[in-house]
Amino acid sequence: MVRNRKGQVAAARTLIAGAAGLLPALAHARVFTFQDPVTEIARQQISLHNFIMWICVVIFVGVFGVMFYSIFKHRKSVGHQAAQFHENTMVEVIWTVIPFLILLFMAYPATKTLLLFKDTSSPDMTVKVTGYQWKWGYDYLQEGFGFYSNLKTPLAQIENREAKGENYLLEVDNPLVVPVDTKVRVLITANDVLHSWWVPAFGVKQDAIPGFVRDAWFKAEQVGTYRGQCAELCGKEHGFMPVVVEVKSKEDYAKWVAGQKQKVQAAADDPSKVWDGKELAARGEKVFAANCAACHQANGKGVPNAFPALDGSKVVNGAKAEQLALVLNGKEGTAMASFKQLSDTDLAAVVTYTRSAWGNTAAEAVQPAEVKAARK
Amino acid sequence: MSSIPHEHVAGHEHGHEHRPAGLMRWLTTTNHKDIGTMYLWFSFTMFLVGGVMALTIRAELFQPGLQVVRPEFFNSMTTLHGLIMVFGAIMPAAVGFANWMIPMLIGAPDMAFARMNNWSFWLLPPAAILLITSLFVPGGAAAAGWTLYPPLTIQAGMGMDLTIFAVHIMGASSIMGSINIITTILNMRAPGMTLMKMPLFCWTWLITAYLLIAVMPVLAGAVTMLLTDRHFGTSFFNAAGGGDPVLFQHIFWFFGHPEVYIIILPAFGIVSQIIPTFSRKPLFGYASMVYATAAIAILSFIVWAHHMFTVGLPVMGLLFFMYATMLIAVPTGVKVFNWVATMWRGSMSFEAPMLFAVGFLFLFTMGGFTGLVLSLAPLDMQIHDTYYVVAHFHYVMVAGSLFAFFGGAYYWLPKWTGTMYDEGVAKLHFWTSLVFFNITFFPQHFLGLAGMPRRIPDYAQQFADWNMVSSIGAFGFGLAQLIFLYAVVKCIRGQGAKAPARPWEGGDTLEWTVPSPAPYHTFETPPVVR
Numbered sequence: 094m095v096r097n098r099k100g101q102v103a104a105a106r107t108l109i110a111g112a113a114g115l116l117p118a119l120a121h122a123r124v125f126t127f128q129d130p131v132t133e134i135a136r137q138q139i140s141l142h143n144f145i146m147w148i149c150v151v152i153f154v155g156v157f158g159v160m161f162y163s164i165f166k167h168r169k170s171v172g173h174q175a176a177q178f179h180e181n182t183m184v185e186v187i188w189t190v191i192p193f194l195i196l197l198f199m200a201y202p203a204t205k206t207l208l209l210f211k212d213t214s215s216p217d218m219t220v221k222v223t224g225y226q227w228k229w230g231y232d233y234l235q236e237g238f239g240f241y242s243n244l245k246t247p248l249a250q251i252e253n254r255e256a257k258g259e260n261y262l263l264e265v266d267n268p269l270v271v272p273v274d275t276k277v278r279v280l281i282t283a284n285d286v287l288h289s290w291w292v293p294a295f296g297v298k299q300d301a302i303p304g305f306v307r308d309a310w311f312k313a314e315q316v317g318t319y320r321g322q323c324a325e326l327c328g329k330e331h332g333f334m335p336v337v338v339e340v341k342s343k344e345d346y347a348k349w350v351a352g353q354k355q356k357v358q359a360a361a362d363d364p365s366k367v368w369d370g371k372e373l374a375a376r377g378e379k380v381f382a383a384n385c386a387a388c389h390q391a392n393g394k395g396v397p398n399a400f401p402a403l404d405g406s407k408v409v410n411g412a413k414a415e416q417l418a419l420v421l422n423g424k425e426g427t428a429m430a431s432f433k434q435l436s437d438t439d440l441a442a443v444v445t446y447t448r449s450a451w452g453n454t455a456a457e458a459v460q461p462a463e464v465k466a467a468r469k
Numbered sequence: 470m471s472s473i474p475h476e477h478v479a480g481h482e483h484g485h486e487h488r489p490a491g492l493m494r495w496l497t498t499t500n501h502k503d504i505g506t507m508y509l510w511f512s513f514t515m516f517l518v519g520g521v522m523a524l525t526i527r528a529e530l531f532q533p534g535l536q537v538v539r540p541e542f543f544n545s546m547t548t549l550h551g552l553i554m555v556f557g558a559i560m561p562a563a564v565g566f567a568n569w570m571i572p573m574l575i576g577a578p579d580m581a582f583a584r585m586n587n588w589s590f591w592l593l594p595p596a597a598i599l600l601i602t603s604l605f606v607p608g609g610a611a612a613a614g615w616t617l618y619p620p621l622t623i624q625a626g627m628g629m630d631l632t633i634f635a636v637h638i639m640g641a642s643s644i645m646g647s648i649n650i651i652t653t654i655l656n657m658r659a660p661g662m663t664l665m666k667m668p669l670f671c672w673t674w675l676i677t678a679y680l681l682i683a684v685m686p687v688l689a690g691a692v693t694m695l696l697t698d699r700h701f702g703t704s705f706f707n708a709a710g711g712g713d714p715v716l717f718q719h720i721f722w723f724f725g726h727p728e729v730y731i732i733i734l735p736a737f738g739i740v741s742q743i744i745p746t747f748s749r750k751p752l753f754g755y756a757s758m759v760y761a762t763a764a765i766a767i768l769s770f771i772v773w774a775h776h777m778f779t780v781g782l783p784v785m786g787l788l789f790f791m792y793a794t795m796l797i798a799v800p801t802g803v804k805v806f807n808w809v810a811t812m813w814r815g816s817m818s819f820e821a822p823m824l825f826a827v828g829f830l831f832l833f834t835m836g837g838f839t840g841l842v843l844s845l846a847p848l849d850m851q852i853h854d855t856y857y858v859v860a861h862f863h864y865v866m867v868a869g870s871l872f873a874f875f876g877g878a879y880y881w882l883p884k885w886t887g888t889m890y891d892e893g894v895a896k897l898h899f900w901t902s903l904v905f906f907n908i909t910f911f912p913q914h915f916l917g918l919a920g921m922p923r924r925i926p927d928y929a930q931q932f933a934d935w936n937m938v939s940s941i942g943a944f945g946f947g948l949a950q951l952i953f954l955y956a957v958v959k960c961i962r963g964q965g966a967k968a969p970a971r972p973w974e975g976g977d978t979l980e981w982t983v984p985s986p987a988p989y990h991t992f993e994t995p996p997v998v999r
Contacts, residue, residue, distance in 0.1 A: 124915055124916070124919035124931050124932065124934075124935065125915045125918070125919070126915070126918045126919065127851070127918050127919070127920075128919065128920055134847070135851070137847070138847055138848050138850070138851050141845060141847065141848050142842065142848055142918075145841065145842055145845065145848075146842070149838040149841065149842075152838075153834070153835075153838065156805065156806070156809060156834070157831060157834075159809055159813070160809045160812060160827075160830070160831075163809070163812050163813050163814070163815070163817075164812070164817065164819075164827070167748075167812065167813065167814050167815050167816065167817055168816070168817045168818065168819070169749070169816045169817060169818045170818065173814075173815075173816050173817075174816055175748065175749040175750045175814070175815045175816035176750065176814040176815070177750060177751065178753075178814075179750075179751040179752065179753055179754070179755065180753065180754050180755070180756070180757075181754075184810070185754055185757050185803070185807075188802065188803065188806045189799060189802075189803055192798060192799050192802045193799055196795045196796070196798060196799070199795065199841075199845065200791075200792060200795060203791065203845040203846065203847055203848070204788065204791075206847035206848075207784065207787060207788065207791070207846050207847040208784065209847075210846075210847050210850060211784040211787070250534070251534060251535055251927060252534065252535060253534040253535070253536065257533060257534065257930060259930075260929070261533060261929055261930050262533075262927060262928065262929045263929050281781075285620065285624075286619075286620045286621040286624065287618055287620070287621065287714060289779060289854060291922070293851065293919075293920035296850065296851050297850070298779050298850050298851065298853060298854075299779060299781060300779050300780045300781060302708075302714055302715060302780065302781070303620060303708055303714060304707075304708020304709060304713070304714070305708060305713070305714075305715070305781075307780075307781030308781075320929075321920065322920075322922050322925070323922070324779075324853070324854040324855070324922045325618075325854060326544070326613060326614045326618070326621065326924045327621065328544075328612075328621060328624070329539075329540040329541040329544060329612070330540065331540075331544070331924060331925060332540065332922075332924075332925030332926050332927050332928070333540075333927070396541070398607040398608050398609065398626070399541060399608055399609065399626070426623070426624075426699065427624065428624045
């Protein structure tokens with residue numbers, strides 16, 4: 094007996110110690126609810142959620158309070174005799190009508206928020222967002238420049254060879270930059286498959302549909318960096334195309350725009366320039382890493398049965414024109430998309446690179462002028 | 470009523486069981502009990518296969534970073550897990566229950582079309598083989614999610630074609646099964662059993678069968694259009710050819726939303742049999758239960774676009790689908806209130822079937838509440854395609870349908886096998902399932918609200934803790950299901966008390982009037998129902 098007692102006490106102690114060990118773990122896991130809102134819509138969504146949750150909690154406690162009372166009092170083991178009633182029209186009408194009225198209470202604020210959400214009229218500025226497998230493109234239509242936004246987290250972190258950074262999987266090379274307190278309208282479309290552009294702190298999510306343009310809007314009220322992700326399954330790198338928005342003060346934003354415009358001018362390549370093969374291949378390696386390596390892999394070996402190898406490929410080692418046509422037009426029925434959105438120089442560079450990288454040994458570079466000719 | 474029973478009354482009623490032995494018995498059987506058994510075993514096998522896939526997913530998500538599988542294989546796992554659980558596990562389980570129980574609940578000797586019944590079952594294994602072998606073809610299995618949204622599905626390899634054919638075959642099987650169930654219920658009830666005297670399980674299945682016949686051809690149309698877009702140059706879903714990718718979503722969800730009720734209504738039926746039995750009190754509000762079921766079924770046809778709130782519908786469309794969806798809470802609420810009112814002032818006991826029914830009621834209602842949250846379009850803009858949705862539909866499909874099916878299995882196992890199941894083992898199965906289910910899925914609400922998208926193989930650091938908790942729960946839940954297998958096998962091998970004809974004191978439906986185990990042929994002479 095005594096020994097059993099001791100055993101029980103010991104067991105209880107272990108349990109308590111275990112539970113105490115869990116507590117800090119739970120305190121650390123502090124994500125229970127929405128991210129801090131920075132737009133009117135996100136704020137309304139949260140108050141709508143909390144309002145509905147409280148109604149649900151009250152109904153839940155009411156209904157299951159009755160059920161558990163019944164479970165404990167109306168059981169055979171305590172000798173309760175079963176009543177034999179099996180209908181009551183009055184009660185049934187009441188519990189049909191009351192939920193209906195409660196729904197009306199919920200519908201009112203939901204409708205108000207929805208109308209606000211869909212009101213994309215009179216924006217202060219417009220940005221076009223394009224989903225690609227697997228990155229985002231941002232075009233500042235009024236300013237006349239645009240860029241791609243790629244995942245910045247190194248592969249070594251994803252494959253656990255390095256410690257993961259603070260913004261693991263939620264960091265990009267070029268974030269979308271917008272001014273604070275400005276109604277920004279985003280036109281959203283996609284280049285290949287469905288994507289979905291989502292920034293939780295803004296409360297905005299809109300699917301990107303190839304061939305169609307949809308719109309959404311937000312007006313961020315605080316300077317800062319806000320992070321979201323693609324929310325519609327878009328293939329193997331779906332988990333690796335984050336949305337990052339940097340909200341700047343209006344002055345900083347104006348400076349940033351000026352800087353971008355200068356950069357664009359500086360980077361504008363002379364399409365008739367004749368490049369040196371090595372120089373072109375070095376540029377091509379970067380273009381390849383940003384556009385091609387996700388499927389064909391950095392080592393050019395592809396993924397067996399899914400994405401063909403470029404190392405030793407017949408197309409890459411064959412006629413220039415054929416490879417150019419494939420890169421420009423894509424291949425129907427496969428994941429090979431058209432890359433004609435890249436500049437002549439970029440395309441010339443990446444084709445030159447693939448033809449001379451790994452085990453491939455083409456001597457001659459492909460010049461931008463040839464790409465220009467192939468576009469026709 | 471029908472002439473079928475009388476043929477047998479004349480001559481050989483007892484002891485003549487013309488059936489081959491061994492494998493041929495199962496290949497050629499037209500007996501509703503044999504076919505029901507095959508459906509249930511098929512369903513449990515698929516449940517284990519889909520479960521292993523779920524555990525692969527949860528193993529990868531145990532920690533941030535890629536450890537176990539590559540992203541493309543991860544996507545195949547989420548896709549096949551969904552397809553196999555919906556079409557291979559839950560739906561065949563419901564048809565298995567229908568085959569075994571509907572003839573016995575209405576006093577009929579068998580299903581109306583006994584040979585077609587055999588065929589509707591034997592279509593399923595080839596479909597399952599197609600789905601599973603698609604993992605091994607060039608390009609791998611379908612990886613675009615169980616919803617098969619184009620254009621991603623147009624890009625996929627031949628695994629997608631195998632999936633499309635599997636869906637076609639399973640759809641044909643479901644349609645034949647439904648025709649059989651409707652005909653049986655409408656034509657073969659025992660004298661005196663009017664429609665409004667039928668056990669509620671027959672009602673929910675009758676309505677489910679109509680839903681199936683209405684929407685399975687729609688799904689078949691959708692996947693056929695995918696097939697011709699993939700191989701025959703059509704452009705239904707390709708904007709460059711004048712089509713629209715969103716058209717597929719409209720068609721798919723016109724099937725998909727009624728499908729949700731196809732999955733849950735038979736479970737409602739089973740729970741409506743179990744709760745009165747163990748409350749020793751008739752079901753409260755029988756007529757309103759029937760009307761509520763029909764209302765849910767009808768509403769299910771006009772709410773499909775609530776799965777598509779973020780595709781950019783016009784505001785009037787959003788409002789219509791939001792209001793229609795919210796309305797579903799009314800008939801669903803009526804059902805929950807009726808079940809609680811059935812328990813009220815009863816004389817309850819809590820054997821395993823009742824535990825599962827109460828567990829169903831409690832957790833399904835939670836899934837219903839999160840469904841209400843999701844129905845609000847502006848809120849859905851935030852939590853659509855997040856883990857909140859994953860949590861929501863596992864509450865209604867696992868803690869809803871699956872728990873009800875476990876309850877039904879324990880409820881009728883004595884009738885099927887003639888042996889009482891081991892109550893201690895069954896209770897262990899219930900409590901472990903209940904606890905691990907909540908450990909797995911409750912934290913997913915938090916993950917979704919905090920911004921974790923679904924269908925991703927890797928995630929940001931702030932989601933790490935809850936994912937770890939969820940993965941631990943998933944492995945516990947998976948292991949707990951082996952307890953069920955043990956309990957069932959024990960019953961089949963006759964290890965347990967011998968079951969009387971009516972093992973449950975409160976059981977007053979027709980199946981309890983025949984011996985346990987139920988003889989190979991029952992009700993060859995129809996019973997008279999007063």
